[in-house]
Amino acid sequence: MACTEVRLSGSGGQGLLLCGIVLAEAAILDGLNAVQTQSYGPEARGGASKSEVIISDAKIFYPKVRKPDVFLALTQEAYDKYVGNLKESGIIIVDETVNADEAPCREKYSVPILRTAREAVGKAMVANIVALGTINAITGLVSEASLEKAVLNRVPPGTEELNRRALDEGRKICQNLR
Amino acid sequence: MACTEVRLSGSGGQGLLLCGIVLAEAAILDGLNAVQTQSYGPEARGGASKSEVIISDAKIFYPKVRKPDVFLALTQEAYDKYVGNLKESGIIIVDETVNADEAPCREKYSVPILRTAREAVGKAMVANIVALGTINAITGLVSEASLEKAVLNRVPPGTEELNRRALDEGRKICQNLR
Amino acid sequence: MASSLIEKYMRMDKLPHIWCPGCGHGIVMRAVVKAIDELELNREKICIVSGIGCSSRAPGYMNFNTLHTTHGRALAFATGIKHANPELEVIVLTGDGDCTAIGGNHLIHAARRNMGITTVVFNNNIYGMTGGQYSPTTPTGDKGTTAPYGNIDKVFDICSLAQAAGATYTGRATVYHAQLLIRLIKDGIKNKGFSLIDAISVCPTYYGRKNKKGDSVRIMEWLKDNAVNVAAASKLPPEKLAGKFLIGELYNNPQPEYTEEYKKIVESFQRG
Amino acid sequence: MASSLIEKYMRMDKLPHIWCPGCGHGIVMRAVVKAIDELELNREKICIVSGIGCSSRAPGYMNFNTLHTTHGRALAFATGIKHANPELEVIVLTGDGDCTAIGGNHLIHAARRNMGITTVVFNNNIYGMTGGQYSPTTPTGDKGTTAPYGNIDKVFDICSLAQAAGATYTGRATVYHAQLLIRLIKDGIKNKGFSLIDAISVCPTYYGRKNKKGDSVRIMEWLKDNAVNVAAASKLPPEKLAGKFLIGELYNNPQPEYTEEYKKIVESFQRG
């Protein structure tokens, strides 16, 4: 992996910013370089939003994602808005509620991220962490240990157990997939 | 007369600004060119102040007086502060209360301007107009008619007679001189 | 289709608006158009002016002459508009930050001059647009992203401030008390001089979340429970008023309006 | 030789000052140093801050830590000083224009925060330094070089404004009532929070001349005849108060001072 571009998208309140930060931090814990950026703008008040991460073993100069290798969408709106520019060799991961039939690329995973958060973990709010587990299980972008450490670094004190479970459940969804 | 530089000086409240304006306006009425400038600065709050006029039949470019041809001083402070740079061929006109013994130039007139205003005209305030009469009687810079017209243009309504008299008395002082 | 009020006065192609779910600003904006509607004003002669902030987005949705200015300066722009054409009914829509932080000077001077402007402050006790910093009306002790340990500033009573500066009409209502709000805005517009209506709004996204005050519903319940109408207040014993705030018409004392006074000067030359 | 008060506190090489004959500002400046002297303050810990204007020249004459800032901004500079070192006794000397026109926003916010600053407004009802334009305290109807047909603005009551904004001490005296002025400045300094003293000064050169109000002596006689002490005022029937203005201590209601509140936050980390 020279350089992987990741785009994480969903609706305003779904915590995708944190999702991107954790992923980038995990990469750094792994000794890699990472740059995380996000979209600001009036759309920050609800609507679709995205957070992007570039991970590389070399230095990263141009900081914006242009052709994502990995694309996550938790809502249909986000999917429609941000699916463009995907690399042909890219991977798409969408929540099961998202229709990604016309996806332009090779690998595509439709997974019950939101439902898992709501039902298996019991807190809709942690869907972003569930997603992280899923993404990493599929892509192996960072080490499991670093990912967990990064999650625990960034979540509010007192919610560690909850988030650890969310990560775990996220991982598990994929086992069913393969 | 190609170009005459006039410096009028006195203390803050003596109305020398008006004096300069009137002189310049008279020159314009005569069809000449004129530029009037004054010193601003914190000294505007009392202390010595000056007003300067350049009169010329040609266009005037550089607007500041450098080597006055005519220098009026109504107070000692003003005299001391502004007497420098006088042209050797220049004319000095000072109030009788001013000691101008060391004056560096050819012509020098010590005249009772303030006293004339106070006593002959009866209003200390019009010393500036008295001075105008005196200056023009000595130098003939502008026509008498234009000078009077300019005075009347610029003084507050209701004071025309007073100022006409002041101008007259100023002229008269010189008759005694010659 | 939306309600006839909305269809009539709003720029339908700009709706739904961008404000967050439960944001009180929509309630205030509706109160403004409702007041205009009830007064049967000529809409071509209405000019709505705002500064910058979530609240200040309102004019963009409203189908009148509308002006979105720079942060804090709405009242100064509005002063130019009203002075230039006193026939216009000038209404300034502004936020607590826009009006009383960066815009505080223009507020007190527009009030002092008694300019014929009606100001409606969308007061959500926070800087919403920039993400939840404390404002001059954030209650002491509450948190903002720049007051992580609790705000130590005292708060402005915007109505008292405007009145001390010279406003001739002031009143306060909340988004819970929307009917009262409409009435106050109407009375404010009817006052020829400078009127200010402190419209207590709700920002669930930043103020609510930062201060664990819950969602809009909970904050509106709090507003309902803690607002006391001035009329009622005068009859209550002081202990019943502790910790409460007043709503209703707070001041109404018409005085010569600026542009009318100026007109007299102009007319003195036209006669002469 | 000058009086021991002047010798002790003034920068003798800068005197005589530049103010016009009869300018009231010298009386106010003396009152400030007299107050400092009577309070026996440590002069090394006094910082005097001004904006721009005739009045704002005062610090240059006073032998303390002195700062002459930009027009209208004295209170904001002073806020930085006081916050940076709360040990300093920060005194702001300002004009009616400096403090309430361009500086109005900093005034209301320093008052709101209850910053430990004592503000003395050299209020001559005019912009003196720029040559006699009307100010926010020029009486309605009076003339200024920018109000050739008479001022149509209403005037600020600076004390009411400051109080509505949050000041915890306000008082007013005139240059005629110099003894009272000294007492109010002392009490203002003693108040830990934000204090404002409206010192009615006299500008014979512009205000007096433009309005044909005569020289300083005549204006001071007017001040003497039209000022009513608050204590006396409460006993007078309203008709006796018509057209008069109040002097004396107008408000005194100590509340937590800003830098003391901030200190608690800092200390919470030092303990921890």
Add this chain to the structure above:
Amino acid sequence: MAVKQKGLVIKPDWCKGCGICVAFCPKDVLKMENNKVTIANGDACNGCGLCELRCPDFAIYLEEDEKDE
């Protein structure tokens, strides 16, 4: 796609699901469903208009009788 009952109109695409109308309806006419308001008990509606007054999104209102036209 407005939902109507007894003059009460809901514009679901504008409703942001804040729940204000539901909470303050004096007659418990409304309820939330999938983050949108719906009419639970339309017959109870007294036409007071409080929901319309307080909906920040103009997503619920009472249809006017076309009296003036």
Add this chain to the structure above:
Amino acid sequence: MAVKQKGLVIKPDWCKGCGICVAFCPKDVLKMENNKVTIANGDACNGCGLCELRCPDFAIYLEEDEKDE
């Protein structure tokens, strides 16, 4: 070149001749001469210090007894 009488000191070079001290002296001690204040009737001075208090130019004052030193 200060002018003194009965503890009353005038510093003529600082006096700008505004006349405030003259006008408000309760004992008519002072008068203007050539646009500077002078002492007309020094004996009448009661040492009230009002002239000092109101002189904008610090040009008139009462000499303090050197008590503290």
Add this chain to the structure above:
Amino acid sequence: MNDKNVRLMQGNEACVEGAIAAGMRFFAGYPITPSTEIAEGSSEKLPQVGGKFVQMEDEIGSIAAVIGASLTGLKSMTATSGPGMSLKLENIGYAAIAEIPCVIVNVQRGGPSTGLPTSPAQGDIMQARWGTHGDHPTIALYPSSVSEIYQITIEAFNMAEKYRMPVILLMDEVIGHMRERIELPERSALQIIDRKKPSVGPEQYLPYQADADGGVPEMASFGDGYRFHVTGLVHDETGFPSNSSEVTARLINRLMKKIENNLDDILRYEEENTGDADTLLLAYGCTARSAKSAMDAAREEGMKVGLFRPITIWPFPEQKVRELAQRVKRIIVPEMNLGQYILEVQRVAGGSCTVEGVNRADGEIITPEDILDKIKGVF
């Protein structure tokens, strides 16, 4: 006076007279030396012609009120000096992006900060171009005599209205305050330009639709029956905000093009003796007066000296200066600052001739001798 149109007039007064002749009907300001007489004159004259004056609480409020009044249909102006100019910059940017005609006079004084409030200086040249944040077009005019102030004030209004943008009038303290002969033209001889009103009805009107030349949109006034929206955000032709990079580029480019495409109309300058000159004096405002005297003196001594005086100082008369630079051996740029306009002259000369400054930033005006010494190579 013999000819009733010949007068002695102060520079600041001429600015007021010119403004009123140009149609100014609104002035908002805040006093500051050395511009105050412009506010004072406006307060006196405007009510006499049915116009409006207001003294605002500060300079920020003044430019804001001016923009508001302009949007309401009145030709509007404010006047200030350096410190006030610095405060107005944010809203000058607003006028640029929202395309609101207005005239901002800066009678310069010594800076930075309070500096030398009563002394002349030419220290705000670059500020006039670059003071506000973000890319924006600028027109700045710089008269050098009292009668030119009158005339150029009119031109400032004309350009503001024609191009729908703020126009800065830079003046020297010394010219603002001095009195000089002026011959007032007959009102009927003046060319006064008014803004283009909408040629379509309210239904069709797009407030930021470029006109046929791709330039300046037609402008309705508040209260005219066109209900339009104005914002300082990037906006599209309808006037409503947009985040689109395409819309942004189109807007910003159009704003700049309003100037670039109309240089012939906007650029004003005067040249004298440039035909055979090997030394060119390039000067503006009062410094150009000294330069003129210096040139005359040098010519008398047989030196081939010419003078180029930009009256429009922004946009920079690039093509003209480039041509001149290719013709002469050296350009001398006298300025009452530490070297501001000279930077553009150097850039445009691009090495084709020597470019040297004569600089003073000490509160005194540059004398003909200062320049003559430079011409002769004496220091």
Add this chain to the structure above:
Amino acid sequence: MNDKNVRLMQGNEACVEGAIAAGMRFFAGYPITPSTEIAEGSSEKLPQVGGKFVQMEDEIGSIAAVIGASLTGLKSMTATSGPGMSLKLENIGYAAIAEIPCVIVNVQRGGPSTGLPTSPAQGDIMQARWGTHGDHPTIALYPSSVSEIYQITIEAFNMAEKYRMPVILLMDEVIGHMRERIELPERSALQIIDRKKPSVGPEQYLPYQADADGGVPEMASFGDGYRFHVTGLVHDETGFPSNSSEVTARLINRLMKKIENNLDDILRYEEENTGDADTLLLAYGCTARSAKSAMDAAREEGMKVGLFRPITIWPFPEQKVRELAQRVKRIIVPEMNLGQYILEVQRVAGGSCTVEGVNRADGEIITPEDILDKIKGVF
């Protein structure tokens, strides 16, 4: 983390961390996108180190409070974006003339006016140099990565304190908001410069007496027992106002010389592949990152492309750029504006090579491809 000093950090956060490491103990600000996180971070961190934070009523008050606090002895900073920067300019001039150390951060956004509040732009380059009125010295630094923000914030404080002047830190929205790897140096490894305190007692102290090198005066703090006077008027060595042209010239020249005489110390830049380059990319901030990628790509294709990245963008690295201009065939200056810094490059290149821009002012950052196209001559 493996190495506890390695972190993922946001640019704005790195600015706060760097400032505190540099000794910042006072911050006054007013929120504005995209700089707000700097105020937020300061409000959180300062009390933890005994420092002071205050949210002022506006940007004017913020810079004023910063100057007041600096005079009282604390290292002080404020942060803002374009609209706020425009408002601060008057008092930045005050800090320049009164020689008050302070750091002003401008995280740029699209302008003019409110413009594009959340989009990146590099439109305030010239404003940083020329925004306030009057002649004044300027130091402006421009980091291009998160870890450089940390380091350059420290340098900004060091220069502010060393030269007693305001230092502007220009940042790109995209770098202020992005998160990146940073390795925090050990505190002990940092070089921190404090202002020179008076070496003489209060009796001898002259607050504006140049030091031995003719440069920077020693600085007492209010409350230290030195009772000095500070003004924004032109002043002499004692700190009191003067109208003398000699004093004025001496002051203004000394202020400028503080910089001119210390260029070696002040100028920071980076160059890569300039040895054999015939095409030079000259870029700063985030644009330099794209330029670096473009250069690498071009080199891979065998083109001789080099990169010069000024970190100190003001004063302009004149000598260095002149040298480079003489060596290369062309200079390409990519900027997220309509061409600002390029004007200085053109001036200094003086015709010795071609100078071309790659410009965008549409809210998008310039990509490596944009630059590569220019290198290859494709448009």
